[in-house]
Amino acid sequence: MRAQINGQSDHGRQLVQVLPVDHRVDRQRQPGQVVDTAAFTLTATLDTPGQLTPDPASDRLYLTPPCQCRTEQCNTLILSAQTLTGTDTLFPPQDPLIAPCVIETTLDPQNQLLYALIYNGVAGSNSGNTFSAFDVSGPPQPVYEAGQISYYGRFALDPEQQRVFISRGRLDRSFIERFELQGQTLTQTLELAGAAGLLFYDPPRDRLYTVNGPALQVFDGDLTLLSEIALPGAFTPLTFDSAAQRLYLSDSNANLLIVETSGGQLDPPPSAVFSPQPASSQLFSTPAGDYFRLDNGRLYHAQGQSWTLLGRGLPDRSISAFAVSPNYQTDRTLLVGLSAQGRNGGLFRSSDGGDTWQPSTRGLTDLEISQIVFSAHLCPGPDHFPDNALSRPFPLHRRR
Structure with a gap:
């Protein structure tokens, strides 16, 4: 069993992802460390810090080091999980002034699709991200490149139907988008405006959960809104347990909120608030x-x-x-x-x-x-x- 530990979560906690490969742990965003989870002993340390994306279906690790966009090429390194070394990269060598600045990756191991979030390297109001997708069953081959400059959230994977959901926001508008792999090309098949949040997808029940501050919305795979509940404050989703139908969230004070997604009673309407201003x-x-x-x-x-x-x-x-x-x-x-x-x-x-x-x-x-x-x-x-x-x-x- 391999567990991937994220040492820099949104609220300073470590998140653990269990991967059925071997008895090691890959620690991200700090200098990478390999821990034997049977004995809980440190066995190796990476020389380069960064965001790690392990592949449970192969011996690959995808390491995205922090870097200065436009002064150096910000790329993702492809390493061997056994030796923690490698010379391959996601993008070929390019001039830093025009090279994509990769800042984070997400892997769909079942379909061997790697999603790379890319900073556009522009300061000010024109700043933002795009993303690219690669078939990594062999040498990386692009299946989707670029997109609209926006601020993208996390990728929510649907491996069974070769789909991915992602939210993005730009200026005063927000969207949830659905992409599907059609042949060798990732294609956008749905876009819903006026919706936003951090996403989790539950493939067996075809449910997409999105958390945006104090609101939890539930959509189906066709982006039809099914329900919405109010949360007791602004929360960030941590993980979703599909078997137990539980969504785990935390707030800025490290409080943990567990939401059962199997149903419940509707809340009463919020109480009216008197306003001294002339009513419309x-x-x-x-x-x-x-x-x-x-x-x-x-x-x-x-x-x-x-x-x-x-x-x-x-x-x-x-x-x-x-x-x-x-x-x-x-x-x-x-x-x-x-x-x-x-x-x-x-x-x-x-x-x-x-x-x-x-x-x-x-x-x-x-x-x-x-x-x-x-x-x-x-x-x-x-x-x-x-x-x-x-x-x-x-x-x-x-x-x-």
């Missing part, structure tokens, strides 16, 4: 005498002289759009769109007059919703058209 209210009514009020991003319902806050199952974010079904008296259907400045939007549907809500995003390519329009005539059933333009081209989505 919208009033909606139905023929049956139901009234709905959208006030400062919160939704209220009244049938008489008092108002009730709605929102069980809704994330604690501002409601930017609201619509009542034309057939509300029979189908009790409501829709709300959420807004979060380019990140973590969403479309939610209620079929019980607003008592409970569920995500309704299948087919959407952008989760930032600014307007919703119902149609009672285009076809039987409650078609709705969320407009997620937000000063971009005006897309309409039809849903049955």
Whole structure:
């Protein structure tokens, strides 16, 4: 058994990944050390520090040393796990002024695909990353090169279907993207705007978990939002236990949070907060005498002289759009769109007059919703058209 220890996690803790190869441990980001895990004795030390990516299917280690981009070539070294030596590199030798600056790698050992995160070497507002992917079943062969300059999160692997998910953010917009290996080329097959976070994928259940501060969202492999829960603060995901269906997270104070992903009860809506500022209210009514009020991003319902806050199952974010079904008296259907400045939007549907809500995003390519329009005539059933333009081209989505 080999365990890979990361000596520089987000919060100063060491993370352990167990690999079924031999009785050694590779320690990353500090000068690499090899530890016999049976006796817990140090057996060797690498001369070069850096980020290590072991390959449990071969004798390879991928070492990415820290370096100064554009003054030297920042490359990934390919080493022998037995001798800790090697002369091969991921990229061929190039002029540092034009060479890709590799800063981190992630390996899909089942498909022998290595993902390399690359710094663009530009300071200021134009700074960012791209990534490349390589087939490393033999000498490294590129299957995907470059991409949009963004800030990329971690890679979430789906080895069985030869897919990878990754989040990226640029300026005030964020995205989750899905790539698939098609022949000898890695191809983007889906992009969802208005979603972000650090990702973990659960292949047996086709679930993608994304954590963005105090929000945990669950998508399927087609990037349809299935559910969202509020976390008790801002947390960073550490690892996911697929067998036990548990997600392990930590905060900046090294507190550990364990989330069971098998289900639970919906949280009540967050309590209303009084604002001394003039409210921006919208009033909606139905023929049956139901009234709905959208006030400062919160939704209220009244049938008489008092108002009730709605929102069980809704994330604690501002409601930017609201619509009542034309057939509300029979189908009790409501829709709300959420807004979060380019990140973590969403479309939610209620079929019980607003008592409970569920995500309704299948087919959407952008989760930032600014307007919703119902149609009672285009076809039987409650078609709705969320407009997620937000000063971009005006897309309409039809849903049955």
